[in-house]
Amino acid sequence: MCPDLKGSFAVTVSPIDARLASARAIATQAGDVALEYFRSFDTLTIDRKGHQDLVSEADRNVETLVRGLIREAFPDDSIIGEEDAPEPGISGFTWVIDPIDGTANFVRGIPAWTVVLAVTDATGIVAGIVHDPVHGEMCHARTGGGAYCNDRKLGVTPGAKLTDGSVGIGFSARTATDGVVRAIEMLTEQGGVFYRNASGALMLSYVAQGKLLGYVESHMNAWDCLAGQLLIAEAGGRIEAQDTADMLRNGGRVVAGAPGVFADLVAIADAAFSRG
Numbered sequence: 001m002c003p004d005l006k007g008s009f010a011v012t013v014s015p016i017d018a019r020l021a022s023a024r025a026i027a028t029q030a031g032d033v034a035l036e037y038f039r040s041f042d043t044l045t046i047d048r049k050g051h052q053d054l055v056s057e058a059d060r061n062v063e064t065l066v067r068g069l070i071r072e073a074f075p076d077d078s079i080i081g082e083e084d085a086p087e088p089g090i091s092g093f094t095w096v097i098d099p100i101d102g103t104a105n106f107v108r109g110i111p112a113w114t115v116v117l118a119v120t121d122a123t124g125i126v127a128g129i130v131h132d133p134v135h136g137e138m139c140h141a142r143t144g145g146g147a148y149c150n151d152r153k154l155g156v157t158p159g160a161k162l163t164d165g166s167v168g169i170g171f172s173a174r175t176a177t178d179g180v181v182r183a184i185e186m187l188t189e190q191g192g193v194f195y196r197n198a199s200g201a202l203m204l205s206y207v208a209q210g211k212l213l214g215y216v217e218s219h220m221n222a223w224d225c226l227a228g229q230l231l232i233a234e235a236g237g238r239i240e241a242q243d244t245a246d247m248l249r250n251g252g253r254v255v256a257g258a259p260g261v262f263a264d265l266v267a268i269a270d271a272a273f274s275r276g
Contacts, residue, residue, distance in 0.1 A: 016119070019074065019093065020127040020142045023117045026069045030115045031133030034062050034100055038134070041109045056107050059083050062099035062115070070095050080248060082223045094120045094248065098223035102199030111135070112197045114205070118226035124244045128227030130205040139205045139231050147208050147234035156237040156258040157210045162192040167257070167265065168203035169194055170217030174251075175273065179218050183272035190264065200254075204228025207256055208235040214257020214265045218273040221251040229256055238262040240269075 013021075037044065037058035044056045063083045070079055071087075078089035081097035095117065100106050102113030111134040119127040124143070131138045139154065141147035147154040157165060169183050184194045195212060197203060201224055206212040208231035215228075226247065229239045240255040255262070255269045 015093070016121075016126045016142055019077075019095075019119045020129075020140065022070075022073045023095075023119065023127055023129045024138065024140055026066055026073075027115050027117055027129045027131040027138060029069065030062050030066050030099065031131045031138075033065060034058055034106075034113075034115060035133045037062075038106060038109075038111075038113075041107055044107055056100075056103060058106065059100045059103055063097055066097050066099060066115075066117070080222065082221065092121050093126075096120065096223050096226055096248065098201065098221075101201040101224055102197070105198050110198075112199050112202060114199055114202045116201045116223060116227050118223070118230065120226065120244050120248070125226045125230040128230040130201050130227050130231060132202065132205075139208060141208075141227075141231045141234040143230065143234070145234065147231045149205075149209055154208045154231065154235040155210060156207060156232065156235050157213055158236075158258070158260075160213050160258045160260040162187065162190050162213065162261050162264055165213045166193040166195040167261070168200075168206065168212050168215040169196055170200045170203070170215065170220065170254070171196065172217055172219040175218040179273040183216060183268055186268045186272060190268075200224045201228050204254075204256065205231055207237060207258070208232045210235075210258075213261045215254065216256075216265050216269045216273075217254045218269075219251055220254045222247045225251075225254050229254070232256045240266065 063081050076089050076091035078094040079087040098116040101116050106113040115131040117129040127142045129140050139149045255265050257265050
């Protein structure tokens with residue numbers, strides 16, 4: 001008589017996979033709430049944090065929701081978000097949140113914004129989500145596990161040259177504007193096309209999806225870029241080496257792209273932007 005093996009095998013889920021699964025569920029809930037605010041964008045209360053730096057009640061309330069869901073699922077994890085103070089933890093995992101990347105678009109009814117979540121540990125970025133609720137596209141990745149948009153595996157544009165498509169160039173109010181102008185000039189002089197939609201995280205996800213060849217920006221905060229950088233790396237692209245802990249504290253320059261254009265983009269960034 002064969003023994004009853006029901007319940008004899010336990011499925012072990014890694015700490016990273018557990019957090020990625022939760023991040024996808026949390027991003028879905030956050031996206032649904034943000035989408036409701038977006039449908040009434042003309043009624044939002046908006047404050048100005050700085051030059052071209054807006055925050056709405058939607059940003060704050062969505063981040064509050066996300067923080068609460070993370071604390072419920074992983075109470076020992078650290079949390080860093082754009083709109084509120086860091087919350088320390090003891091697990092070694094840190095969640096990095098941008099509740100709405102592309103707020104300037106969001107508050108004007110432009111459908112180019114995302115909910116962004118990343119998870120880091122001592123090794124670097126281990127999971128990332130860039131969720132576009134308007135179009136129902138959730139890009140997600142975990143280190144060593146590939147990158148996906150919903151259930152579709154992603155890949156950067158293979159064998160690309162700068163003349164084969166568009167490159168995203170971000171604008172940062174934290175650095176001199178003449179660097180952006182130089183970067184655009186250098187790109188177009190080499191036959192490339194400049195693209196910007198005012199959501200850095202969304203543009204990084206476009207690189208991972210093969211919609212853009214690459215992306216450069218003189219300075220990004222961690223909550224804007226970490227998830228997108230992991231997406232690109234896991235989709236076969238290249239990203240500029242960074243110290244994740246330093247990015248969490250200070251942010252920094254971002255250069256990422258398909259292998260065929262990455263060196264060209266680094267050269268453009270070196271010439272256009274100060275590394276200071």
